Amino acid sequence: MQPDPISPRARILQALAADPRTRLLHGHRFRAAEALPWILAVVAYFAFDTYLSLGIAVLIAVLFTLSLDLVIGYAGIATLGHATMYGFGAYTAGLVAVHFTREPVTGLFMAMLAGAAMAFVTGRLFLHLRGNTLIMLTLAVVVMLSEVANKATSLTGGEDGLRGVVIDPLFGIYKFDIWGRTRYWYVLVTLFVLFLIARRIAHSSFGFALQGIRENDRRMSAIGSPVPWRLLVIYTIGGAFAGAAGGLLAQSNRFVGLDVFSISTTSTVLIMLVLGGTGRLYGALVGAAIYVMLHHFASAINPFHWMFVVGAVLILTVLFAPAGLFGLIEKLSSPLNRRAR
């Protein structure tokens, strides 16, 4: 009799991977590897303290991408308008700091609220639509708001951007210094808290319902899931997260530029998500981090060459790695796949 070439451990892993219930029942448990990005983020603070502003940009991009993952990756809402909520949150946090209070946490909450409100209203209007029409409408809102922000110069500063965003020390103690030490921790802790919430949502029954809707919305309706309501709820939550990302951007840059509402912002966040991989939360982390860091160093050399590379990578991703970088890693390292080769 031939000895079985597979080790008992691999066989157990295989059985677990083959059983669809495994993911549903055990997905919410924390695995050791999940601590890795956060350890990296803390290590980066001490190891690369001259690059803190880049680190902050990475963390904000991760949050923004994460918010889109909830909407696209989990609920499958094909939107090209996520910059709407991001920009709205950014301007809200900026205006709150200029006109009302310089207290950062209040500004952040207002930004989240603004993002959520914007998402709720546009979601109410648009989410019953599908496909091309939805993509165009969401994109049109971004461009329209950019036009509004451009023309309302007395409020937004127009093309010069909103200046004079000054933030008080965090909790009255930690000053926002020019090196970005406080800002880094502020953004990292915000991201961590919101990530835990997103993770909880993703592994809740609500999160499973969303994935069901993503796969087949008619069937979900047929088994009694309130599809439009669920979509609106996740769209609003995603809006709040995107608003938070915009708010953090305004507070840490002390400035809001017109480009928060732009086709480029709204497509970049999609690119970051897809490069990392949709519908897995960690894809957003990997995609945004790699994109922003590469962008920082490559576009310093030549912004047009950078565009070429991103465009080409995007085309290749759609053709050859539809699940993104993270999907590729998963595929190469899964026990099932290892056996097959």
Added chain:
Amino acid sequence: MDLFLNNVSFLIVDGIAYGMVLFVISIGLAITMGLMRVVNLAHGSFAAFGGYIGIKAVNELGVPFPVGLMIAFSGTFLVSIVLERLLYVHLYKASELKQVLMTVGVILVSIASFNLAFGAQSLPVKLPPYLTGPVDLGFREVPSYRVFLIAVGLAMMIGLWLLLDRTRFGAQIRAAVDNRHMAESMGIDVMRLFTITFALGSGMAGLGGALGAEILPLEPVYAFKHLLTFLIVVSVAGFGNIKAVAVVSLILGVIDTAGRYFVPAYGAFVIYLTMIAILLWRPNGLFSKT
């Protein structure tokens, strides 16, 4: 009063000329969206490509402007056949998200390539003398370039209508738009039809890019800059409806031109708001049958 009337007639001529350019560029997008259900966000890149090669030929090789237009059409036609076979063929059964991503990728690559090949500045157009002066239409003088745009646009409208309404090829396209599976069962080679139609639509866009280079200047970011304008025409008109695309292009051309003149601060804003309202009211376009 006389001055006002003068301005209005000028605006209408200008607006219609602009609308014709919009029509020539957008019609290809409308047809590919109707036939293949692909959101080709990179449609503007094809227009810019045609514009660049056509105008470069006029400027540097000294070919007559109409020949430049033909170069724009045929060059874009050939390039788009290659791209359709290489890239777009993978999109026919893909989700909207993938279509958006790949076509955004095409835009980015095109921006970088145009910048490398033609420079970051917008390309000046050397029009022949007969297109720079005014032309007397009897009741008033209008710039001859605008008259030329309107004439070419009208010719394209009539030509397209004849092609789609009066030829076997057109009947096949209409059949495939209405019911792809039925058309296939009747023995129509739909994939071949897709390739030819895509190339035709892109070729028209290329021609439009060269034709309208004075109104929509050729620059590397062309595709991003005018993306929403083309999308507005197509989505308001409804996919694959030629007459509607013509009507919407002309109306948008006139409104946009008038808006820029009378209310420069709110012109673009009003157009986006109108588009959103129309799409919410009739998601499949203003002239859709459903």
